[in-house]
Amino acid sequence: MNLHFIAIGGSAMHNLALALLQKGYQITGSDDVIFEPSKSRLEKKGLLPSVFGWFPERITTKLDAVILGMHAKADNPELLKAKELGIKIFSYPEFLYEQSKDKTRVVIGGSHGKTTITSMILHVLNYHEIEVDFMVGAQLEGFETMVKLTSKNEFMVLEGDEYLSSPIDLRPKFHLYKPNIALISGIAWDHINVFPTFETYVEQFSIFTSSLINGGIMVYNEEDEIVKQVVETSESPIKKYPYKTPEYNIVNGTTYVETLEGEMSLEFFGKHNLQNMAGAKWICQHMGVGEDEFYEAIATFKGASKRLEKITENESTVIFKDFAHSPSKVEATTNAVKDQYAQRTVLACLELHTYSSLNTEFLKEYEGALNAADIAVVFYSPKAIEIKKLEKVTEQQIKEAFNREDLLIYTNPETFKTFLFSQNFKNTALLLMSSGNYGGLDFDKFKDLVG
The missing domain is CATH 3.40.50.720 (NAD(P)-binding Rossmann-like Domain)
Incomplete structure (x- = not known):
């Protein structure tokens, strides 16, 4: 073509x-x-x-x-x-469906965790040399591209984004894939510029559930009440498989998960990631990978790109950057770092960067999101608010939204950098959360600072 x-x-x-x-x-x-x-x-x-x-x-x-x-x-x-x-015009998801309509389509959806779950699945399949077509939202170790398309592979694994398909096709991408096997990891209001109410947003996941082929398989996080309601009230002729966080414990900064063969150490951490792993395990089992084979492979998974990505570490300091920006992701990521490094000072920094996060009406969704941090910092650029043509946000509004009186707020990139690089990072876990870069922060500088 x-x-x-x-x-x-x-x-x-x-x-x-x-x-x-x-x-x-x-x-x-x-x-x-x-x-x-x-x-x-x-x-x-x-x-x-x-x-x-x-x-x-x-x-x-x-x-x-x-x-x-x-x-x-x-x-x-x-x-x-x-x-x-x-001339025939395809949106990105429409064309992916055309490429996979004769395959078994596996679609991973959810407001959070979908990139990590898709990455886990592909890591396990790659470890066992099981060839599949795929589309994932992050660059993965061992994979040259984020998309693979062949004529021969039986499965196509797709990260199912709920954002719009194209400027002339305003349907969410994951409505177009018609999965044989699907997963919903969690539902937390996002993309408010497209879905102005929570109810409208949730409805997209109901439509996604209904889009499964007859007899299809839906794997879902039963610990998320909204997900549970969406899937369990669906009258579509599908099979439903719930999952939840497995038993685990943390010893000297290492997370161990309970398996049938006993405790196994993991390279990644955080309750939300263990929950993601449980969902990935179900999907892999439906694709023919046994439980023992899954755990053997997942033991070597280090995480998806920009998801709790370790910048640098020494004996008393660890620094992570993470793509987290929505309230549910910020809370899960901050909690994960505090749980893993309970004896250290957790300094959590969040950049409000997206359309949703800078919206005065949406800000209240962040209440409690940074509570697990010992020191909590929010950075945002008034210039970004102007560019996005949003209503002005004040520092007081942000403090009230997060419901944290000791919240530190910076709006100038240089002042923020000065604050950061003046810190004594001894016995500290620094977490930098953003889908941006804090107005030009050079993350590599931390390697010299800590190394």
């Missing part, structure tokens, strides 16, 4: 382009800006556009289809030309 990508530089889009090139497709693409690592990866394979911008003349009847990314606008000149010529 001859395919053209509109907005080829996106994290997901460029990985799909690389996977299809590997499969033998003819690929071209456009974008108005492309950042690293997408830029270098596309350039290496000869897919980087020679000139940035949108060029309708690139859209001709020689194309079999166009794949449209979320970064493009509905009035994109190339998109309008494709419509004019009657």
Whole structure:
């Protein structure tokens, strides 16, 4: 096939382009800006556009289809030309479904944990040399790309994002996959710019549950009351398999999980990650991996990229960065670090960076999210609020939202950096949570500071 990508530089889009090139497709693409690592990866394979911008003349009847990314606008000149010529236009998830409609589709959904669970599943399958097609939202150790597509593999494992499919297809991505096997890890209100009420957001997971094929399998976290209600009240003709956090304990900073063969140490930690592991185990068993085989493989899993990723460590200090930004993720991650390092001072820093986290109405969802930290810090940029055209947020509003009087708040990147690098990190666990970079924080500097 001859395919053209509109907005080829996106994290997901460029990985799909690389996977299809590997499969033998003819690929071209456009974008108005492309950042690293997408830029270098596309350039290496000869897919980087020679000139940035949108060029309708690139859209001709020689194309079999166009794949449209979320970064493009509905009035994109190339998109309008494709419509004019009657060329088939796919959203990213639509095309993934087309590639996998003759396979057994395994879709991992949830407001939190889906990247980690998908990563765990792929790690276990890779360990046992079980070949599958996949799409995951983080770069994994041992995997060249985040997307793999073949003609021969029986299974396709997909991370099921609830965000919109494309500028002209406003359905959540995970509604389009029609899974044979699915999982819901948890439901906590997110993407409020698209789902303005909690009820609207929850409804997307009900639709996802109904989208399973007849006789399909739904694995779900029974410790999440909303998930439990969504799945257990569903009248779809599906099989339902609940999971919960396994028995575990922490000894000298190492987490041990109970298995049929006795206690086993893990490379990762946190109750939420053990919960994720329990869900991944069920999915792997439905894919033919035995319990013993699962534990043998998961013992070597170090975690998904940007999820409790260790920056540096010495005998008295450990520093993590984490992608956590939504309230449920922030609370779970902060609790995990305090549980693991109970005898240390936990300094937890959170950057309010996303549309939701900077919304004055949504802020109250963060109440108690940083309570487990000994020292809690929030950083946000007033400039980001202006760019997103949101109502101004005051420091007092943030303190009230988190319900923590001793909360430290910084709005200037340099002042925040000065605070951080003036700390004595002895007997400390530092946790840096953000989907951004605190206005230009160089995380590598901590290696020199602690090393």
